[in-house]
Amino acid sequence: MEGLKTVDCYGDRGREIASDIAMTLALISFAMLFLALMLCYAIFRFNATVWPPMGMERIDPFYPVLSTTLMAASSVTFEVFSARLKKGKGNLGFLALTLLLGLGFLGSQALLWKGLLASGLYVGSGIFPSLIYGLTWIHGGHLALALLFLALLFIKRTGPWVKNVGLFWHFLGVVWFVLYLALFVF
Numbered sequence: 670m671e672g673l674k675t676v677d678c679y680g681d682r683g684r685e686i687a688s689d690i691a692m693t694l695a696l697i698s699f700a701m702l703f704l705a706l707m708l709c710y711a712i713f714r715f716n717a718t719v720w721p722p723m724g725m726e727r728i729d730p731f732y733p734v735l736s737t738t739l740m741a742a743s744s745v746t747f748e749v750f751s752a753r754l755k756k757g758k759g760n761l762g763f764l765a766l767t768l769l770l771g772l773g774f775l776g777s778q779a780l781l782w783k784g785l786l787a788s789g790l791y792v793g794s795g796i797f798p799s800l801i802y803g804l805t806w807i808h809g810g811h812l813a814l815a816l817l818f819l820a821l822l823f824i825k826r827t828g829p830w831v832k833n834v835g836l837f838w839h840f841l842g843v844v845w846f847v848l849y850l851a852l853f854v855f
Contacts, residue, residue, distance in 0.1 A: 685829040692833040696840050703844050710800045722797050732781035733853040736774050743770035744842045771816045778809050812841050
C-alpha cells in the first residue's frame, strides 16, 4: 500500500465543529453535575429550621469574596487576551495574568478550606460542611483542569482552542458565582 495518501475529508472546519460539539457536551455534563449537587444543597438548606444548621457559625466571607473577585478578574483578562489575539496582537501577558489569577483563586480556596478546618468544620462534621467541601472541591478540580488548558494556550493558540477554553473558563466563573451566592451569601 505504499504511495497511498490519507485524505482529510473533514478539514479544519470539520475539526472545529467536532471540537465545538465536544465542548458543548462537556459543559452540559458539568452543568448537570453542578445542578444535581446544588439541588442536594437546596433541599438541605430550605428544610433546615435554622441556618447555619446545628449552631454552626456563618463562614467568614473574606476568602469567598476574594475568590469571586479573582475569578471575575480572570474572566476579564481572558477576554482581553482573546480580543487582542483576534486583532493579531497576540500578547501573552493577559493569558499569563489569567493563569495567575486562576492560581490565585485556587490559593484562596485552599485558605478557605484551611479556615473551615480551623473553625472546626470538617468534611465529616455533618451535611452542611460536607456539601461546602464537596461543591468547592469539585469546582476546584474542574478549575485545575481549566488551568491546564489555559497553560496549553501558550502553545496552541488556534481559534477553536481559544474559544473552547474560554467557554470552559467562563462557565466555571458562572458556576463559582452561583456557588458563592448559595453557600456564602444566602
